[in-house]
Structure formats: C-alpha cells, structure tokens
Amino acid sequence: MSLFTKFEGLAAVGAELAQSGTSPVGVPMRRIISPTRAEVDGREVILAGTNNYLGLTMDRDSIDAGHAALENEGTGTTGSRMANGTYDSHLALEREIADLYGMHQAIVFTTGYQSNLGTIATLAGPDDILIIDADSHASIYDAAKLSSARVFRFRHNDADNLAKRLGRLGDEAKQCLVVVEGIYSMLGDQAPLAEMVAATKEHGASLLVDEAHSLGVMGHRGCGLAEELGLLDQIDFITGTFSKSVGTVGGFCVSPHPELAWVRNAMRAYIFTASASPANIASSRVALRKLRDGTDLRDRLWTNARRLHKALSDMGLQVGPQASPIVAVMLQSREETLNSWHTLLDQGVYVNLVVPPAANLNLLRCSVSAAHTEADIDNIIAAYQVVANQLSAVEDAEPVG
C-alpha cells in the first residue's frame, strides 16, 4: 500500500486506452493548421471535438490585439488581481461583459474552472445551501466540495425534483443557491430554464446559470440560453468561460446584484492565483465583440449542428435528446467506444472520447464549429457512417438471445 495504490484502477484504464494505438487521452496535436484542422499522428484531421464553437481561435483581429498587448505589457502580470495583477484591460473587459449582459457587476477570472470555484464556493457559506443538477460539471461539484454549505442534488433537468427539494427547506430556501447549466457539456441538452426560474423564485432562492457551452452559441447577442429565452432579468448570477466560443482562456461571473462587488475579495480562486496575461485579456476583448456581433457565425454553427445531429440520428446512432453544437453518440461499452474513436481518427476526424470514470457514460462527443464548412460536415457524417456500419456488423454477428 502506498500513496499511489489508489490510482491503480485509473492507470489500468489509461494503459488499456494506450494499448489501442494513439491514446485518446491527451492526444498530441502536432501542428495546428486552422480552428478546424490539425496534424494528429502524422496526418491532417478535421477537428470535431474542440468546443471552438465560433472558430475564433485564429481570428486575425484577436491575434493582432494579443500581439500588441504582448509587446506593450509583457508576457504575464506576475500577480493576483487583488495585488498588482489588475491592469486597465482587466477592468475594461469586466465593464464590457457587464454591458453585454446589461448587468451591474462582472468579475473576470483566470480560467472558467476558477469562475465556478470562486463564485459558487464563496457565495454559499457555512449557513447556506447549494442545490445542484446531478449532471453538473466537475467545477460545480468541486465548488460544492470547497463550499462549507449543505449540498443537495436534484435529478438532471427535472424542475419538479428541484421544487421538491426547495419545498423541503421551508424558510431556509432564501439562503439557497441553485446551480444549473445552459447547455450540458456531455450530451448537449439544455436546461428547462423557465421552469427552473419559476421553481427558484417561488421559494425565494437565488439562481446561478453556467453558460460555458451556451455563450456565443445562443441568444441574439450570444449571451447564452437565458438571453435566448428572454430570462436574463430573472437570473441572479451567470458564469461563463472564454475557453470555448471566445477562443482564449479565462472566465467570468456577471450579476445584476451590486453586492457582488463585496464578494470579489472573498473569493480564494480569484485572490490566490495570478491574473490572466495581458495578451489573453486583449484577445478576449476583441473576440467577445466578434461574438456579440456574430449572428452569422451562430447561424452557420446551428446549421452545421442540426445537420450533423439529424444525420447521425438517421443512421440509427443513439444521439443526445436535442440538436446542439455538442453532438454526442452514446455507446454500450468502453471497448466499443474506443474502437469507434479509432475508426473516426482513421477516417480523418478527431472527436472526444468519454468513458467512465470521466462520466457515467460511454460517449463519442463531437462539437461542431461555425468554421466547419459544408464539406467538413459531409466528411464527419461519412466517417460516422463507417462507425455505424461497423456497429451494425457486430450486432448482426452476435448470437440472438
């Protein structure tokens, strides 16, 4: 027995994945060609698992702004936002995010993960209650662990189940923060936000929506699901990340409550870490403007998403419940999922492999981009057709009963 003993199971899974050839875990991207192309394992592949929803990672203006900041302000801030790490550009970005949402306060964090960790773990203190969706992202679970609040879960996307938990709390519900996501990262399904808002309001609780995967993807200005449904004025806190549709690194919390300003310097994930580099902030500011004005990008993204979702569903593959830029195919076993992942890579398409213990599902998780061309989507569909044929061949070969 040693400190490492408990990792033996995880190491065995890693070894099994590596044995199959190119390991899907941390697959090296040798050369980045474009937002949708890279060299993997000696060949050029279509990137269909990068969360680069608007394709902004290679936006010329965003790159130029980053270059200029790198030249003028240096490679890093070498300090916390609370000490020497707040530059004018960090404050400008916060103002721009607050304006985008039409809200009072915004706080910028160094990563999206830290946005949830800082906001959720700090808002919900020892006398408070956190209620989270069962399918929440790891950053929300980690925040719950770090928070000293009492933590309850409700069944995924089940507003009645949430209402039941709030009802049991009685008057304590006013001390409760409910956390949901706009689009869920694994299956691409959306929160029934109007029902969640109604349940939360009825019991006097507060609602936080993590729009990590819906920022830039939904709503006229790209604010996310709450904007799309006309519910922005009903939400207490919105968190988001720059590492998906914005194409950089960082995250934020935005709120109509001026009191969020009091919370800022109590957030350990904000205080005890260096602030984002000037280049990163400069690129994020430009990309956020492109995101706000990018209704054409959103149109292209959704055209691609709907087309791929329908094609895979028509093939008989088990896809997520609704069309979304995340198109996930659910499979039966780890072996089947791994084999299918390799088939896709052999066909020149990179997607994400998701197997337990990362999630309680075996998934081929694809994310489409506005930067994918029609021909790219054709190629992705053709690659999945090879997978579907293989799967049905195996099914036919299996003895009945």
Added chain:
Amino acid sequence: MEQTEIEQQLIELIKPLLDKPTPVSADTDLVHEVGLPSLKVMELIVEVEDTYDISYPLNQLQDVRTVKDLAQSVQQLMS
C-alpha cells in the same frame, strides 16, 4: 420507522446498482466491500431521497461507510 427496516429497504435499493450480484448486509462497507463507485453512490442517494421524501446533504456522505451508517443518517433526517 425502525432502523433495521430502513437497512433492509436500503439493501434492496443498493442491489440493482451493483455490477455483479454480491451479498449485502447492514455491515457491508459500500465502497470497499462491494466497490460502489462514487457515481453509483450519487444515484443511490437520489433513490434514497425519493423513497423517504428527504433531502440528503452530500456533505454527510463522508461519514457513511456501511449500510447501517446510511440507515442511521436517513432515520435522523426523517425525524
């Protein structure tokens, strides 16, 4: 409700979550003996909440090792 009655009901809730049929008693260690992974423990808690109409704080799970521990905490939450 008696604690032993809750224990028996919990055992019935746990059985379908196991990968292979394993004997479960009140003293069975849920993680170390029957290898219930954390995701399955989460599923179990949702089942427990619906069965007894309680809200079970996830923080309380760290003190739970056996079926008996779980039954005890469920009984406390029901009172």
